[in-house]
Amino acid sequence: MGKTVNQRAWFLVIPVLILVAFSSIIPMMTVVNYSFQDTFGGNEFFWVGLEWYRELLHSERLWDAFGRQLLFSFIILLIEVPLGILVALSMPKKGMAASICLVLMSLPLLIPYNVVGTIWQVFGRPDIGLLGRTLSDLGISYNYSQNAFDAWATVIAMDVWHWTSLVALLCYAGLRSIPNAYYQAAMIDQASRWSVFRYIELPKMRGVLMIAVLLRFMDSFMIYTEPFVLTGGGPGNATTFLSIDLVKMALGQFDLGPAAAFSLMYFLVILLISYVFYTVMISADKDEERS
Amino acid sequence: MSGLPKSGSSRKPKRRLATIVMTIYLLFLLIPIYWLVIMSFKSNSEILSMFTLFPTDFTLKNYQTILGDPSWYMGYVNSFIYVSLNTVISLSVALPAAYAFSRYRFFGDNHLFFWLLTNRMAPPAVFALPFFQLYSSVSLFDTHIAVALAHCLFNVPLAVWILEGFMRGVPREIDETAFIDGYGFTRFFTKIFIPMIAPGIGVTAFFCFMFSWVELLLSRTLTSVDAKPITAIMTRTVSASGLDWGVLAAAGVLTIIPGAIVIYFVRNHIAKGFAMGRV
Numbered sequence: 001m002g003k004t005v006n007q008r009a010w011f012l013v014i015p016v017l018i019l020v021a022f023s024s025i026i027p028m029m030t031v032v033n034y035s036f037q038d039t040f041g042g043n044e045f046f047w048v049g050l051e052w053y054r055e056l057l058h059s060e061r062l063w064d065a066f067g068r069q070l071l072f073s074f075i076i077l078l079i080e081v082p083l084g085i086l087v088a089l090s091m092p093k094k095g096m097a098a099s100i101c102l103v104l105m106s107l108p109l110l111i112p113y114n115v116v117g118t119i120w121q122v123f124g125r126p127d128i129g130l131l132g133r134t135l136s137d138l139g140i141s142y143n144y145s146q147n148a149f150d151a152w153a154t155v156i157a158m159d160v161w162h163w164t165s166l167v168a169l170l171c172y173a174g175l176r177s178i179p180n181a182y183y184q185a186a187m188i189d190q191a192s193r194w195s196v197f198r199y200i201e202l203p204k205m206r207g208v209l210m211i212a213v214l215l216r217f218m219d220s221f222m223i224y225t226e227p228f229v230l231t232g233g234g235p236g237n238a239t240t241f242l243s244i245d246l247v248k249m250a251l252g253q254f255d256l257g258p259a260a261a262f263s264l265m266y267f268l269v270i271l272l273i274s275y276v277f278y279t280v281m282i283s284a285d286k287d288e289e290r291s
Numbered sequence: 292m293s294g295l296p297k298s299g300s301s302r303k304p305k306r307r308l309a310t311i312v313m314t315i316y317l318l319f320l321l322i323p324i325y326w327l328v329i330m331s332f333k334s335n336s337e338i339l340s341m342f343t344l345f346p347t348d349f350t351l352k353n354y355q356t357i358l359g360d361p362s363w364y365m366g367y368v369n370s371f372i373y374v375s376l377n378t379v380i381s382l383s384v385a386l387p388a389a390y391a392f393s394r395y396r397f398f399g400d401n402h403l404f405f406w407l408l409t410n411r412m413a414p415p416a417v418f419a420l421p422f423f424q425l426y427s428s429v430s431l432f433d434t435h436i437a438v439a440l441a442h443c444l445f446n447v448p449l450a451v452w453i454l455e456g457f458m459r460g461v462p463r464e465i466d467e468t469a470f471i472d473g474y475g476f477t478r479f480f481t482k483i484f485i486p487m488i489a490p491g492i493g494v495t496a497f498f499c500f501m502f503s504w505v506e507l508l509l510s511r512t513l514t515s516v517d518a519k520p521i522t523a524i525m526t527r528t529v530s531a532s533g534l535d536w537g538v539l540a541a542a543g544v545l546t547i548i549p550g551a552i553v554i555y556f557v558r559n560h561i562a563k564g565f566a567m568g569r570v
Contacts, residue, residue: 009395012387013403016447019384023444024410027421087316090309102558103551104317107324110550112505112522115543122330122540123323128338130326161320222414225507243416250420251512263417270412278405 034260052261062262064237065245069221072156072241076220079160081213084167089201091172105165117229120158124230144231148238151231155239158226163216170212174205207281214277221270242266324547331540338536353541366521367545369435370504373518376439378499381446382492389454390480394466407448418444419512426513435518438510442503449502450495457491490560497557504550521546 035052037045056062087105092098111119124144126132135142144154178200186196224243227233233240233248240248246266250259330338331353332346341347357363391397392404422441423432431437465487469479485492511523525542 003394003396005397006395007397009391009397009400012391015384016388016407016451019380019440019443019447020407020410023422023440024413024418027418027425030421030424031417086312090312090316092313099558101313101317103554104320106554106558107547107551108320110501110505110547110554111543112507112546114507114522114525115546118525118539118543119323119327122536123326128330128342128536130322130344133342161323164316165320218412222416224414224416243414246414246416247419247508250416256420259420263414267413267417270414271409274409274412275405278408 031260031263034256035264036257038257048257052257053265056258056261056265061237061245065240065242068238068240069242072223073217073220075156076159076163077213077216079156080164080167080216081209083160084164084212085171085205085209087164087168088171088175088205089197091168102169105168108162109165111162113225114229116158116162117226120154120161120226121230124154146235148235151235151239155227155230158230159220159223162226163219167212167216170208171205174208175201178204210277210281214274214281217277218270218274221273327540327543330536331544333537335535335537350537353537354545356538357541357545363521363524363542366519366524369514369518370510370520370522371549373435373438373442373510373520374500374503376435377442377446377503378496380439381443381450381499382496384443385447385450385454385495386485386492387480389451389458390484392451392455393458394463404451407451409448411445411448411452413444415445415506415508419508422509423512432513433515433517433519437513438518438520439503441509441513442506444509446499446502450499453495453498454488454491457488457494461487493557494560497553500553501550504546 036047036049038048038051039045091101108116121129123129124132124142126136126143132142132144141147142150144150182200183196186200191199222243223241224247227239227241228244228247231239233244246259246262249255249262329344329346332349332351333343334348334350334352337343337346337348392400418441426432426437426441431440461484465483466479469483474483507520507522510520514520514523521542525539
């Protein structure tokens with residue numbers, strides 16, 4: 001797969017560059033600009049240097065939100081990745097059943113984010129929801145809008161409900177690319193189910209699993225709409241994740257400077273972690289091509 | 292060979308276990324949706340006063356409220372307009388770029404590719420305010436094109452990524468043969484190459500549609516009346532007298548249907564598409 005060197009390929013990339021420049025670089029520059037300035041209303045801006053960054057790095061509110069965000073993403077990955085692999089391994093291989101499973105599993109992925117929030121709102125409410133009502137009938141006290149633990153449990157259940165299928169579909173695609181001969185060879189060798197998984201299926205899924213982990217990390221780190229609709233960040237600040245906090249600051253209180261500084265640091269953290277993932281992915285790709 | 296039938300029969304309980312896992316998982320996915328659907332057929336008094344697994348007093352009133360009121364159903368029309376616009380724009384700029392990335396090496400190609408991906412990693416919350424100011428200053432605020440362009444932020448990188456994966460699977464010899472046969476680049480691209488990766492384009496369109504359709508933060512920030520999407524309009528079921536649960540549920544159900552229809556058409560390619568064409 002040798003690619004030829006051709007600088008004229010740049011012409012094919014130019015439309016993308018122009019579009020992305022308009023929708024990304026210009027707004028980004030605005031953010032950078034605001035993050036170093038202060039405004040007293042109107043269009044008067046004053047240079048404040050690194051003031052906002054200094055303030056934010058000492059802000060307990062930001063660190064708390066950051067901690068919650070990390071914990072949330074960590075739990076999400078811990079549940080969704082193994083569960084997704086399990087579901088992918090359990091999926092029917094072909095025929096009608098496979099099609100039905102694919103369509104049903106994709107369904108949550110195509111529901112608008114705020115409708116996902118709404119679904120879990122009406123599902124979990126102790127007065128009118130199936131889940132909430134059933135739990136309280138069983139004698140378990142459950143109220144996601146008042147109890148912080150219940151709120152977390154519901155937000156996590158909602159995210160697992162919403163996105164596990166993505167991990168499962170990715171793994172399923174990886175599994176489908178394994179030639180049948182591999183399984184036959186394993187069967188002749190009397191390999192156990194575990195060693196089939198460990199030495200055939202898992203290595204073949206590595207590439208797609210990387211994509212799954214990367215996507216799930218990025219998206220769970222940016223989560224906004226679903227918890228906003230479900231809990232509004234509450235009770236108290238229990239489910240106020242970074243994006244919710246940021247929107248509160250930028251559009252709610254209109255604190256342009258701090259919000260801009262917040263945005264940049266937020267973006268940089270995602271970028272840094274994703275860059276590590278991406279580098280690992282690329283080198284894994286190269287390893288595969290070599291072997 | 293005597294080992295084969297034995298291990299064949301020992302696979303059976305495993306298949307049964309797999310069926311159980313699948314059944315539980317699908318039930319977990321479907322029960323919350325079921326609750327939303329039946330709620331949309333109930334009257335508000337039934338929702339609030341009785342706890343019923345089926346609507347005892349089956350009503351279509353909630354749907355009539357939505358389909359009979361332009362300020363409701365125009366939300367669906369607005370959403371469709373900007374989602375379609377976004378899909379067309381994303382595909383038309385991503386196709387040539389993906390071709391360049393899949394076929395050629397050029398100055399800064401890897402950095403450019405990663406930089407494109409970083410836009411997929413940018414939290415929409417970061418862009419909400421600057422987008423609002425940018426589109427207001429070029430007087431595009433509250434237009435469909437503004438939302439469509441804003442959604443390009445994450446859809447264009449994704450489209451390039453998926454298409455590049457699919458294009459890699461097409462042997463280079465095809466390009467070379469076509470060029471030797473005297474095809475110009477444009478004619479080759481539109482007449483030969485695009486038909487060859489049609490499934491990939493279908494899958495990419497599906498993803499652009501999906502991510503634009505489900506997004507709320509940017510589309511809500513960039514619109515007020517004329518281009519307001521249905522997902523933002525839904526919030527108005529919150530009124531002084533409390534929530535209008537039935538109408539909210541009906542509006543939710545109506546946002547699920549387009550996705551379900553689109554999924555049905557791409558079901559055979561969907562697994563590969565989710566893997567960004569790289570399997």
